[in-house]
Amino acid sequence: SAVISQKPSRDICQRGTSLTIQCQVDSQVTMMFWYRQQPGQSLTLIATANQGSEATYESGFVIDKFPISRPNLTFSTLTVSNMSPEDSSIYLCSASQGQGNTGELFFGEGSRLTVL
Amino acid sequence: GENVEQHPSTLSVQEGDSAVIKCTYSDSASNYFPWYKQELGKGPQLIIDIRSNVGEKKDQRIAVTLNKTAKHFSLHITETQPEDSAVYFCAAPSSGGFKTIFGAGTRLFVKA
Numbered sequence: 001s002a003v004i005s006q007k008p009s010r011d012i013c014q015r016g017t018s019l020t021i022q023c024q025v026d027s028q029v030t031m032m033f034w035y036r037q038q039p040g041q042s043l044t045l046i047a048t049a050n051q052g053s054e055a056t057y058e059s060g061f062v063i064d065k066f067p068i069s070r071p072n073l074t075f076s077t078l079t080v081s082n083m084s085p086e087d088s089s090i091y092l093c094s095a096s097q098g099q100g101n102t103g104e105l106f107f108g109e110g111s112r113l114t115v116l
Numbered sequence: 117g118e119n120v121e122q123h124p125s126t127l128s129v130q131e132g133d134s135a136v137i138k139c140t141y142s143d144s145a146s147n148y149f150p151w152y153k154q155e156l157g158k159g160p161q162l163i164i165d166i167r168s169n170v171g172e173k174k175d176q177r178i179a180v181t182l183n184k185t186a187k188h189f190s191l192h193i194t195e196t197q198p199e200d201s202a203v204y205f206c207a208a209p210s211s212g213g214f215k216t217i218f219g220a221g222t223r224l225f226v227k228a
Contacts, residue, residue: 004159031214042205043160043218058215092159101209101216102148102167107159 002027006093006108013083013115020079021111023093028073029106034066035092037110043092049076083115118143118210122219130227135193137222139206142187146208149182149189154203154221163204164191196226 003026013019023032032049047055047068055068070076080087093108119142129135141149147168152160166173166180166189173180179192193200206219 042220045215048214094159101214104150104162104165105152105160105216107161109157109159 002029002095002097002106004093004095004106004108006111008111009109010112011114013113015084015115017083018079018081019083019113020077021091021093023076023078023108025074025095025106027097029095029097030073031096031098032070032076033094033096033105034068034076034078035094035107037090037092039090046078046091049078080113083113085115088113088115118208118217120206120208120217120219122206122222124222125220126223126225128225128227129196131196131198133196135191135196135200135224135226137191137204137206137224138188139190139208139219140186140188141208141217143208143211144184144187145211146187148209149180150207150216151178151180151191152205152207152218154205156202160205193224196224198226198228200224201226 005024007022034046035043037043045058046061047057049055049068049070051070067079090110090112092110094105096105122139150165151163153163154160164175164178164180166182177194182189204222207216
């Protein structure tokens, strides 16, 4: 199993600023992912964080808006850049220990961002 | 594209009754079907999963059934308790990558 810690757990941000969310896993994992979850909605994959290389972004998400780092097997960051109220959401870090997408995903408790 | 549909969106049951949540998927190559429970203010947590080589799996009060022909899988919770109240998500893997596709979620209310 894997325990994922995210910080901040919540924040209130001003329009136009950027915020970096940190994700720490207590064991080595193969895959790390960042999801967005609007209130009352499902999970939308932003990108797969790749160790030592650029993240793989899903349609509708771009690196300039959501830069991601993954310097090692247990740590990743997601930055939400130039924030607007539409970016108000819960951002979830996730990880898996398998090679593909046929195993358990572990999730952090999320970072709830409110943009004013 | 690949899709996972989940029904109902909201389910209210009396304590002790059973609850059933259903999902359909579109990619016939999918071979792994997890169910996640998300409590308020927390991240989703896996509660049960099933692989395509079996039709049913049970773990105490929860069970999952899979019909590969119909591309349909269901979560069954028996003897529901108030602590079962949460949002439940079904999921399936996308083909050709490492992505997991989630259903829209079912908000389950168990009334004491």
